[in-house]
Amino acid sequence: MIAFQNVCKIYNSHSTALEDIDFRINPGEMVSLVGRSGAGKSTLIKLLIGEEKPTKGRIFFGQYEVNKFQDKELPAFRRHIGIVFQDFRLLLAKNAYENVAFALEVAGRTQSEIAELVPQVLDMVGLSDKVNNFPHELSGGEKQRVAIARAMVHRPEVIIADEPTGNLDPFHSWEIINLLQKINQLGTTVILATHEKDIVNALDRRVVTLDHGRVIRDEEKGKYILV
Amino acid sequence: MFTIFSRIVHYGLKNFYRNGWPSLATVAIMIVSLLMFFGLVMFNVVTGEAKNSIQDKIDVSVYFKTNVSEDEILNIKQSLETLPEVKPPVEYISRDRALEIFAERHQDDPIITQTVRELNVNPLEASLNIKAHSPEDYPKIANYLKEPNLAEKFDKVTYFENQKIIDKLIRVIGIMNQGGLLLTIFLAIVAGLVVFNTIQLAIYSNRDEIVIMRAVGASNNLVRGPFVVEGVVAGVIAAVASLALAAPIVYFVSPYLGVFIPGLNVFKYFYTNLLALFLYQLLFGVAIASFSSFVAVRRYLRN
Numbered sequence: 001m002i003a004f005q006n007v008c009k010i011y012n013s014h015s016t017a018l019e020d021i022d023f024r025i026n027p028g029e030m031v032s033l034v035g036r037s038g039a040g041k042s043t044l045i046k047l048l049i050g051e052e053k054p055t056k057g058r059i060f061f062g063q064y065e066v067n068k069f070q071d072k073e074l075p076a077f078r079r080h081i082g083i084v085f086q087d088f089r090l091l092l093a094k095n096a097y098e099n100v101a102f103a104l105e106v107a108g109r110t111q112s113e114i115a116e117l118v119p120q121v122l123d124m125v126g127l128s129d130k131v132n133n134f135p136h137e138l139s140g141g142e143k144q145r146v147a148i149a150r151a152m153v154h155r156p157e158v159i160i161a162d163e164p165t166g167n168l169d170p171f172h173s174w175e176i177i178n179l180l181q182k183i184n185q186l187g188t189t190v191i192l193a194t195h196e197k198d199i200v201n202a203l204d205r206r207v208v209t210l211d212h213g214r215v216i217r218d219e220e221k222g223k224y225i226l227v
Numbered sequence: 228m229f230t231i232f233s234r235i236v237h238y239g240l241k242n243f244y245r246n247g248w249p250s251l252a253t254v255a256i257m258i259v260s261l262l263m264f265f266g267l268v269m270f271n272v273v274t275g276e277a278k279n280s281i282q283d284k285i286d287v288s289v290y291f292k293t294n295v296s297e298d299e300i301l302n303i304k305q306s307l308e309t310l311p312e313v314k315p316p317v318e319y320i321s322r323d324r325a326l327e328i329f330a331e332r333h334q335d336d337p338i339i340t341q342t343v344r345e346l347n348v349n350p351l352e353a354s355l356n357i358k359a360h361s362p363e364d365y366p367k368i369a370n371y372l373k374e375p376n377l378a379e380k381f382d383k384v385t386y387f388e389n390q391k392i393i394d395k396l397i398r399v400i401g402i403m404n405q406g407g408l409l410l411t412i413f414l415a416i417v418a419g420l421v422v423f424n425t426i427q428l429a430i431y432s433n434r435d436e437i438v439i440m441r442a443v444g445a446s447n448n449l450v451r452g453p454f455v456v457e458g459v460v461a462g463v464i465a466a467v468a469s470l471a472l473a474a475p476i477v478y479f480v481s482p483y484l485g486v487f488i489p490g491l492n493v494f495k496y497f498y499t500n501l502l503a504l505f506l507y508q509l510l511f512g513v514a515i516a517s518f519s520s521f522v523a524v525r526r527y528l529r530n
Contacts, residue, residue: 049442071528072447079444089439093245105234106445150443 001026002048002158002189007057009043009213017043018213021057025191027157030184032200033193034224035210041193044210045162048191049081050074062157079107082151082188086163088143090135090150096122097131100149107154121149125179141172148179158189165196173199200224231449239456249429250461256425257465257512258472260418264511265473267411268504269493273484274407276491278400282361285393287368287386290352295380297321300353303377307357310371312364318356325351352382362397419515426461426519430454430527437527451524458520462512469512470505473497 007021018040025031033041046052047059050069059066061080069077082103090099097118104114122128125145135143144164151159161180165173177192177199184190194200200207200223207222208215217225243250291300300319308315320328326349333339359365369386372378386393430437433454440450474497481494497504 051442075441075444075446077444078442081444083442085442089435089442091436091439093242093436102440102445103443106440106443106449108230110230 001060001062002191003058003060004044004047005058005060007047007054007059009040009047009052010055016213018047018054021215023208023215023218025189027189028184028187029206030181030190030203031192031206031208032203032222032224033191033208033210034195034200034226036195036226039210040213041195041210042162043213045160045191045193048160049083050077075106079103079154080157082148082154082156082159084144084147084151084159084161084164086166088135088140088147088167090143090146092135095132095134096127096138096146096149099135099146100153103150103154109154117153118149121153122146124182125149139172140168141175144168144172144176145179148176148183152183152188156188158191159183160191160193162193163195164192165194165199177203197224231446232452235449235452236456238453240460242453243457243460246457249432250457253425253429253461254464254468257422257461257516258469260422260515261465261469261508261512262473263414263418265469265504265508267414268507269477269497271407271411272496273488273491273493274403277488278403280488280490281396281400283358285358285362285365285396287357287359287365287372287384289355289357289372289381289385290383291354291380292382293322293352295353297353299380300355303380304355307355307368307371310368312359312367314358314360317358320354320356322349322351322353325349325353362393362400365393365397415511418511422512422515423519423522426458426516427523430520430523434527437524441528447528450528451521454520454524455517458516459513462514462516463509465516466505466508466512469508470501 002025004021004023007018008016009018010016021040021044033044035041043052047054048061048066050066054067057067061077064077066077091102094102100118100121101114104117109117119128119131122131125148127142127145127149130138130142130146133142135146138146144167148159148161148164151161159180161176164176164180168176173196180190180192181203192203204221206220207217207224209217209222209225211226289303304317304319307313307317326343329351330340330343333343357368359368365386369384369390372381372384372386437450477497478494481492481497484493485491
């Protein structure tokens with residue numbers, strides 16, 4: 001379970017990124033975080049993964065209180081999460097196989113486990129023929145699929161996707177959304193930050209709407225409404 | 228633990244190979260810096276040898292009056308050798324030996340040879356040649372020789388005649404020591420900073436990768452380790468390459484240096500101390516590269 005309790009993030013007196021954020025995400029949910037650019041979606045995700053600390057309030061991730069983590073505790077915590085970014089953030093010096101394997105290597109998994117799991121996951125995202133390709137040899141959609149494979153290979157409890165379709169055409173965007181839905185059906189919690197109206201409306205799942213750093217709407221089967 | 232360590236080494240080697248040009252550029256800069264470091268080591272050898280050569284030329288010769296007996300001279304020799312400033316043995320040249328040396332030196336000059344042969348009396352004086360452990364000790368030895376019970380037996384003490392030159396040489400040697408040390412420290416710092424900045428730049432260009440590794444859950448050691456390994460590899464290659472480049476340079480320069488400082492053979496020093504020189508280079512290269520990598524990555528390990 002993820003919980004934000006009265007969370008505020010103020011960068012300076014002129015810039016309040018988040019205010020009074022208070023909601024929960026239950027295990028196995030698929031939640032869309034929507035809002036205009038600058039609404040606070042990315043800040044919320046940065047707080048959840050410990051990249052930033054809240055000015056006020058508490059953030060819970062299962063038994064962990066994220067806002068209390070020291071820098072050195074973050075790597076171990078992040079192994080419970082899979083993160084997918086808009087700009088893919090693949091390791092450029094590693095090929096597709098190595099990028100996915102890296103998530104297992106940092107967790108200290110054995111070579112035999114890695115050799116078994118990585119091809120399975122790459123197959124699941126439809127890239128079994130691109131294992132040796134480096135990021136610069138892949139299309140945008142393929143890069144994002146590698147990123148998803150990396151995010152899911154260590155079976156995290158939660159996958160956070162921050163604008164995962166932002167750099168993709170509609171066809172590849174749907175490929176990625178379908179993959180995320182499939183992962184969610186397997187029991188993983190998925191948090192999808194996006195401002196793509198069509199995708200949110202078609203998903204017909206829980207939608208948390210942010211505006212000027214506040215939650216203005218939280219609906220079980222929500223739509224993308226920004227008024 | 229072993230798994231993580233072997234992965235760090237594996238990533239480091241692989242990254243070094245795959246980075247290609249940036250790795251090569253780092254090695255090239257390191258070679259230049261290590262050549263500079265090597266130059267410093269050789270500079271110290273040359274100045275050390277020059278210093279020794281000058282020091283070797285300084286001595287104090289005491290000429291005894293002809294009426295002083297050999298036993299008395301040998302007693303004085305013994306007492307001089309007990310002085311802590313004196314480098315034993317003190318060389319004793321008897322009157323007969325002095326005449327032999329004189330005759331040998333002028334054997335090609337028939338007039339002098341003839342004159343020496345016709346002399347019934349040996350006009351030359353016995354002498355002691357005294358060397359000090361360090362140039363600063365000569366004034367102390369000279370003071371000892373001024374003692375009246377000794378001074379009355381001497382006809383001439385060369386130190387008092389050459390005092391100005393000796394003092395000047397002592398000052399030159401002192402300046403060489405201090406200047407050499409300052410220059411060594413300064414250039415070693417410059418060489419270190421050049422390598423440090425090069426590696427910082429290389430890691431700066433990888434800062435996004437570091438952020439990604441952290442986001443995926445890599446521990447600080449796993450992020451930092453491969454960069455340190457890359458630094459070590461660059462250091463080892465640069466150490467070997469810099470010595471390989473230095474060898475022919477030393478070979479060609481050596482005879483010219485030998486002209487200025489007699490007895491100095493830099494190339495001989497180079498190949499007899501090759502292992503030690505390699506270890507210096509290796510230690511300097513690896514230490515500075517791994518330290519630079521360690522420090523440069525640290526700033527990106529927050530968040």
